[in-house]
Amino acid sequence: MALALVIRCLPRSMNGSIRTSHMWSKGQLNGSIFKHYPAAGLLAKDTNAMVAVAPRREMSDGGDHVKLWTAERALSVGLLGIIPAAFIVPSPAMDYLLAVSLVMHCHWGIEASVVDYIRPAIFGPVIPKVAIASLYGLSIFALGGLIYFSYSDVGLVNAVKMFWKFLLEDYSTLE
């Protein structure tokens, strides 16, 4: 939820139903200043309720998460096919495709971990943003590095095959 609503109901008379519900966002470990506004039509009309609105303490962008989620799952399924295919039918195009899909999958996975653990409620407003920006930088460098590796070196698939030959063949005769 983008905003955490803490509803403190102040009933006019004790006859009415007293409904006190507290909802606060999961990230709220530190205290925060709650601003109070009249409910004004948000609640049942026979309460003089005040609504306390907490400032945002999450990293959520408030948008539609569904497209990103679906893209993540589609990429995971794709990767299940691309990784064996890259080793069975190697080619420069497969190397580039593997590089892009692998780095994207890694980036989304680490981003989920960073968002889960490096939260504004614990680390304040600056450090989570720095962490996400650093992750973007690392992912861009990693993708660039893998593309460069495929372009001017043997490529990821060949590199793994070469390394894997250790202990199984005479590894002094590496190509």
Add this chain to the structure above:
Amino acid sequence: MSIALRRLMACPGLHRGAFGGVMGPQIRTVVLRSQPAAVKTAEDFFEKNERLKRPMSPHLTIYKPQITSMLSISHRITGIAVTGYVYAFSIGMMCLPASFPHYCAALATASPALLFSAKFLLAFPFAYHTCNGVRHLVWDLAKGLEISQVYKTGYTMLAATILLTLALLSC
């Protein structure tokens, strides 16, 4: 609640000789008036607990480790491990001066135990993350979410991981 109180006060003699008469006749009129509570903007729940320096309730330290949570966190840990390998390799090879075959030949001089350990440390997290990843994708299709199925697929996944690791190590 105020209706009940008014009824109580309306009953004659209820407060005379109450408590078995030991207190004697007491006539006292009590008036209860309800008032709206004062809106406290000064301090909220978390600020108050911080001010009183109260410790937080334990959570991770007391929750019993179960196969559900352990497999889940292992999925994340193996994912971070494989990402670490990929990123370190790609950024490292971009920064290092020589080409990969040069470094591969240099690595060949390491002891077989070290090389086998390296292969295992590469193969196992990848195998685990792949097998558990399939399990996650099945969950994303809203299948296998009953707890008995979670346990069954969990054990199946562990067996598949071991088999895949052995297969990768032997090819």
